[in-house]
């Protein structure tokens with residue numbers, strides 16, 4: 001079994017080293033200062049989940065396991081359609097090498113709507129948090145499987161210092177325990193194991209019962225229908241991160257509305 005996550009993070013470390021050499025921290029700070037303040041990511045999810053479901057709709061062109069997902073890829077149009085369809089937040093893939101993402105996609109999507117946006121990428125260095133804010137991101141992702149405890153804490157501190165939210169991604173009970181040593185109470189369970197890409201909803205069901213009260217709990221990956229959301233809701237989960245199944249629909253506004261309401 002190949003461990004794709006290790007490979008991706010190795011590539012990312014090289015990429016970050018090159019970026020750091022090309023861009024000073026003061027330039028990043030200056031760019032961050034030009035951005036509008038962070039939009040409350042967790043708050044938007046919690047508000048939506050109080051009366052329905054909190055949906056993080058993902059702008060995803062391609063993935064390592066599925067290849068190209070969307071040919072007429074248009075981040076600002078997708079952002080507006082997701083917002084009109086009732087999404088609470090956006091997720092935008094910015095990793096170039098494995099997901100055909102780009103920083104420009106995040107900037108274009110965020111400018112096109114009022115939703116908070118998470119930068120979906122592989123963070124291996126706190127420097128990337130400032131970089132994320134410099135392109136407008138409101139939240140960042142911390143993948144527990146990819147990091148040591150001390151690295152996670154550094155990355156989270158950087159996010160908090162910039163007023164951003166951090167979504168802490170886990171996929172087993174041990175990772176959840178490590179996640180709960182951090183300050184953030186925004187926890188995502190990835191139903192897809194990034195080490196081998198298998199999807200299993202039971203990962204979420206098992207962990208939701210172990211999360212303390214007061215956590216915002218997000219089920220991620222492999223969700224395709226309103227029925228899936230209702231099944232998750234039976235287990236007490238009200239927030240979701242959905243990419244591929246939405247991105248494959250021609251009418252994203254209708255698809256988002258249908259996912260959330262069944263209509």
Ligand SMILES: O=P(O)(O)OC[C@@H](O)[C@@H](O)c1c[nH]c2ccccc12
Nearest residue numbers: 190220221222223241242243244245
């Ligand atoms: O396209 P899906 O199956 O709906 O999954 C979305 C999202 O969960 C997935 O893109 C994701 C979750 N965690 C990640 C970490 C890195 C890259 C991608 C991801």
